[in-house]
Amino acid sequence: MARVTINMIAEKAGVSRGTVDRVLNNRSYVKADVKERVLKIAKQMGYVSQREIHLREREQEYKPLRLGVLLPSFGFGPQFHEGVGAGIREAQDELENANVEIRVKMCRTDLPEEAAGLLKEFLQEEIEGLSVCLPQDPSIEKALREMKEANIPIVTFNSDLPDSGRVLFVGQDIIQSGRLAAQIMYNCLRPGEQVLAAVGDMKFDGHLRRYQGFSGRMAELGFPPQDIFTAETFNDYSTTLRVIGEALRSHPDLGGIYMANLSVTACAEAVRTCGREGKVHVICHDINDGIRRLLKEGRVDFTIPQDFVRQGREPLIWLVSYLRKKELPDAERFNDLQILCAENIGPDRTDRQ
Known part of the structure; x- marks a missing residue:
């Protein structure tokens, strides 16, 4: 739906654009009945001033957010957890002054019931966005769909859950x-x-x-x-x-x-x-x-190789962007593939882990 403009209100009210501008900005030299008519029409049409739009955007930009991260058990390997953990810390540092709280939980077992229970805990804690890496299981996907129904956006990383209702997957093709x-x-x-x-x-x-x-x-x-x-x-x-x-x-x-x-x-x-x-x-x-x-x-x-640090960081950054600005990246940006062998790994570490 197109944004309501001063010209649209003026046309419907049968007055000049200048008159509408004076009414909306509470200036003088407008008859009381004209002022009342213009304000009524503006309200009916859903007019929002530029100042109100700016205030709403600023309010939304700094609105407190609580995000959750659910990680698989240590069976996924220390390499994964070290890299993803570093990425989560990067995101926490980056969002430190953005009024964002990040809560991290990790499964102790590979049992789907445990993961589903932790997801329910996040629901009770009223998180507003979730970053998750879990196995495919009906009970897990059901719990994630319940979160989606509660308007909680989900970003999966490393291992996708296509039937979870997630808004984005961060990881390789x-x-x-x-x-x-x-x-x-x-x-x-x-x-x-x-x-x-x-x-x-x-x-x-x-x-x-x-x-x-x-x-x-x-x-x-x-x-x-x-x-x-x-x-x-x-x-x-x-x-x-x-x-x-x-x-x-x-x-x-x-x-x-x-x-x-x-x-x-x-x-x-x-x-x-x-x-x-x-x-x-x-x-x-x-x-x-x-x-x-x-x-x-x-x-x-x-x-x-793949970048575990990025997989820990990016879901949280994009959840904030989605919740505050409704912006998401093109999924293709995460699909870069490399091949490493003895000849191109170099004498020093080339990965970010």
């Missing part, structure tokens, strides 16, 4: 990152070699979509689907070491391991223990000191 890993892996393999795709937990949208992107691209390239083996490791070092060790011993033609999860050091150790170093290509995601060392040692071939 997860399917595309899996497809990129597949293209690299395919180019590394020799004819007849097989691949193990190790996934943390298929309940997390990020892990599932990475695998879907990887397997989909491998199929497009003509790689036999029966030569891709899949295993869940739940981001646990011991489980990863055992599962990958068993796969290496059971499949002598295994020529590649795709780590769509954490515990890359456990994967490298399993390859070493089985005497397969230099014979099995390892492609993973993310970057930390351990992965950087493995790249330099030639025990990991390539990694596709």
Whole structure:
């Protein structure tokens, strides 16, 4: 609906623009009946003066906001929590003088009921926006939809919840990152070699979509689907070491391991223990000191990093922008993909974690 102007009021009231201006600014030299008629018409038409608009904008800009952040358990890995935690602190520093309170909760388990309970706590605490990274589960998505119905905007990060009613996802194009890993892996393999795709937990949208992107691209390239083996490791070092060790011993033609999860050091150790170093290509995601060392040692071939700090910071900054100005970024701005190997990680840390 178009904003009501002085000219529109003047036309409806049958007076000049100057008369309307004098009435609205409470100036003299206007007859009482004309003043009453102009004010009545202005009210009926929903006129708002520039001064009122400015005051409302300033009031909205500095209105106190309470935001919530819900993080997954420590099973998601220290690298994730350190980076995201740093991003949250960056946002807190940036919003320190903007009248914004940020409350952070973290799941102690991977049980959906716990996450749903923490979401209900946030509702009781009357938060006005939520940043969240959680697994896909009906009880979690139901709790998030209840928040949406309460007019609480939700931003997901790292692992998306497409059915949650969220207004924005901050993270990589997860399917595309899996497809990129597949293209690299395919180019590394020799004819007849097989691949193990190790996934943390298929309940997390990020892990599932990475695998879907990887397997989909491998199929497009003509790689036999029966030569891709899949295993869940739940981001646990011991489980990863055992599962990958068993796969290496059971499949002598295994020529590649795709780590769509954490515990890359456990994967490298399993390859070493089985005497397969230099014979099995390892492609993973993310970057930390351990992965950087493995790249330099030639025990990991390539990694596709992501910026956990940004994933902690951006949802909070954009929630404030959305709540105060109804502004959101183009989701494409978060979809940058990089490939790192021993030749381009550099002598110093290149990531922000």
